[in-house]
Amino acid sequence: TRVPKVNAEKVAKIxxxxxxxxxxxxxxxxxxxxTYANGIPSLLVCQPFVVRPEWSNxxxxxxxxxxxxxxxxxxLAKSEKNWRELE
Structure with a gap:
């Protein structure tokens, strides 16, 4: 669902x-x-590609x-490496 209040209630229950x-x-x-209003520590996350278009690579x-x-x-490469050869 896209209803914020419903999502916040689901988060609280989980x-x-x-x-x-x-x-x-x-x-x-x-x-x-x-969720923050309900007393749940919350953090808004922003994907880098939406922050500023001029920063896009x-x-x-x-x-x-x-x-x-x-x-x-x-x-696999790490498991096949012979560490004795480095000494």
Whole structure:
């Protein structure tokens, strides 16, 4: 749903079920305002590409699969490295 008050109520229920206080992050200012008004520590998050257009470097965002492949590639390279050769 896009109704901020409903979203804030859902957040409150989830955090209550999880037990303990937590922080809520969102990109919707209205929902953050509602959750904050309900006493939930909240933070409004802004993606860099919407802050200022002149700061944009026109890079393409990487897909999740690309990031996972790179992490796997680095883990494999690290596991195959012979640390004794460096001594």
């Amino acid at each position: 955090l209550a079920a999880a037990g303990g206080r937590s922080m809520y992050f969102d990109t919707d200012p209205a929902t953050v305002s509602e 026109q890079k393409q965002m990487r897909g999740w699969e690309t990031l996972v492949e790179e992490i796997d590639r680095q883990a």
